Amino acid sequence: MLISPSSIYYGEAVVGVVRTPSSKLIGIPVNVWITADPIEVTFQQRMAILSHTPAAARNPELDQTLYLSYASVTDSLLTVTILGTWLNVGIAAAPIVVTLSQLGSFPAGLVWKGEVTLGVDLEFMIGTLMTTEMPRKSWVKWSNIGSLDFTIWKDNVAGERPLDWKGWVYQLKKLGKKVVAYGENGVSFLTPVETAWGLQTISRVGVRSKQAVCGNEFVHFYVDKEGRLCRIGDDIEILDYSEYLGAMLDSVVLSYDELNQLIYICDGLEGYVYSVRDKSMGTGPANVTGAGVQSGTFYVTAAGTISIPVFNLCTDIYDLGNRRNKTIHSMDIGTDLTTGLYAAIDYRLDKKVAFATTPWTTVNPNGVANLPCFGVEFRFRLKLLTYEQFEPDYIRVNGVQHNYSWLDSFSKG
Numbered sequence: 001m002l003i004s005p006s007s008i009y010y011g012e013a014v015v016g017v018v019r020t021p022s023s024k025l026i027g028i029p030v031n032v033w034i035t036a037d038p039i040e041v042t043f044q045q046r047m048a049i050l051s052h053t054p055a056a057a058r059n060p061e062l063d064q065t066l067y068l069s070y071a072s073v074t075d076s077l078l079t080v081t082i083l084g085t086w087l088n089v090g091i092a093a094a095p096i097v098v099t100l101s102q103l104g105s106f107p108a109g110l111v112w113k114g115e116v117t118l119g120v121d122l123e124f125m126i127g128t129l130m131t132t133e134m135p136r137k138s139w140v141k142w143s144n145i146g147s148l149d150f151t152i153w154k155d156n157v158a159g160e161r162p163l164d165w166k167g168w169v170y171q172l173k174k175l176g177k178k179v180v181a182y183g184e185n186g187v188s189f190l191t192p193v194e195t196a197w198g199l200q201t202i203s204r205v206g207v208r209s210k211q212a213v214c215g216n217e218f219v220h221f222y223v224d225k226e227g228r229l230c231r232i233g234d235d236i237e238i239l240d241y242s243e244y245l246g247a248m249l250d251s252v253v254l255s256y257d258e259l260n261q262l263i264y265i266c267d268g269l270e271g272y273v274y275s276v277r278d279k280s281m282g283t284g285p286a287n288v289t290g291a292g293v294q295s296g297t298f299y300v301t302a303a304g305t306i307s308i309p310v311f312n313l314c315t316d317i318y319d320l321g322n323r324r325n326k327t328i329h330s331m332d333i334g335t336d337l338t339t340g341l342y343a344a345i346d347y348r349l350d351k352k353v354a355f356a357t358t359p360w361t362t363v364n365p366n367g368v369a370n371l372p373c374f375g376v377e378f379r380f381r382l383k384l385l386t387y388e389q390f391e392p393d394y395i396r397v398n399g400v401q402h403n404y405s406w407l408d409s410f411s412k413g
Contacts, residue, residue: 138163140181157195163188164201170210174217180232182207182222202236214254221263223252229274241281244272257291259298264288283309311384319377325402328373333363334393342383347375355379
């Protein structure tokens with residue numbers, strides 16, 4: 001087993017004492033890893049001041065200053081004790097929240113200038129067999145075979161090593177006979193060598209977030225900090241799509257649908273689906289957080305109702321093999337759709353200007369969309385108004401090229 005802890009506490013025993021003016025926290029964990037909610041301590045000062053009503057006229061010479069000090073209050077007003085035996089566990093404690101308030105009714109004419117000085121004493125009484133370590137971000141550890149104990153014994157089977165990039169390790173995922181370490185500033189292969197692990201870093205661009213990784217034992221996918229979709233097999237392949245994924249939030253989550261060979265890329269506001277089989281990407285649900293198959297049933301998890309957008313396709317830019325003016329007459333689209341399909345064309349004459357778009361037109365039952373259009377570069381669009389699962393088989397563009405020359409048939413050096 002290989003882990004990357006944010007902090008490690010191990011040994012026989014630890015006693016931690018947090019002293020405040022009226023609080024004391026005692027912990028006796030053994031090899032413990034817990035995440036504690038904030039400890040809230042409330043101080044209240046009760047006062048009884050004798051005076052008379054109505055108040056007399058204020059005489060500044062008679063003003064008094066009240067010094068409220070808890071220095072003499074013992075530590076035993078509040079005691080929280082953690083008892084029990086935990087193995088291979090560390091402690092990550094949330095901040096101690098201290099609230100001060102003053103209770104009591106002050107007579108008319110009393111001037112209150114509240115100034116509270118709070119002192120907090122933190123002490124740790126460490127047993128002789130107890131050691132502590134600061135968090136080591138770019139380190140990984142491995143245990144003895146078949147054990148959850150990561151203590152390095154004399155047999156040297158368990159161990160640890162640093163990676164060659166800085167920052168937190170986000171995930172460790174098995175890939176064939178290797179383990180891939182995905183982190184804040186890099187991606188590395190960890191290969192077993194006897195009782196240790198060899199290191200091969202394949203990227204020094206970190207992963208977008210802790211959950212921006214998915215895959216199985218044969219292939220992994222992740223989104224890097226540049227918003228590029230990457231594939232990890234025997235090596236790294238940059239699939240990119242950063243023009244879409246780069247604007248997504250850092251909370252992006254990747255889920256692998258192994259049955260349909262789809263990658264769901266969602267951040268709660270936007271969503272995309274990448275087809276591993278077709279090597280294409282389109283818009284998808286925005287809130288999918290997991291996908292898998294159990295006993296022949298396909299399951300998808302999400303934080304709320306899953307909304308699937310209707311089909312909307314836009315191709316890359318095409319100049320049809322040359323930079324001359326061209327007129328498009330129609331498009332032939334091959335599909336097995338039962339509902340209506342619509343088509344449009346983006347066009348431009350100058351590559352420095354934005355594309356213009358023709359009106360949307362219905363694709364007739366024969367799969368033909370009549371779209372007269374003049375330009376040099378084109379993008380071809382298809383869309384549905386209702387949801388239906390299908391795959392476009394082909395798109396054929398019909399038109400003419402103006403000022404054709406026989407020299408166009410020769411490649412230019």
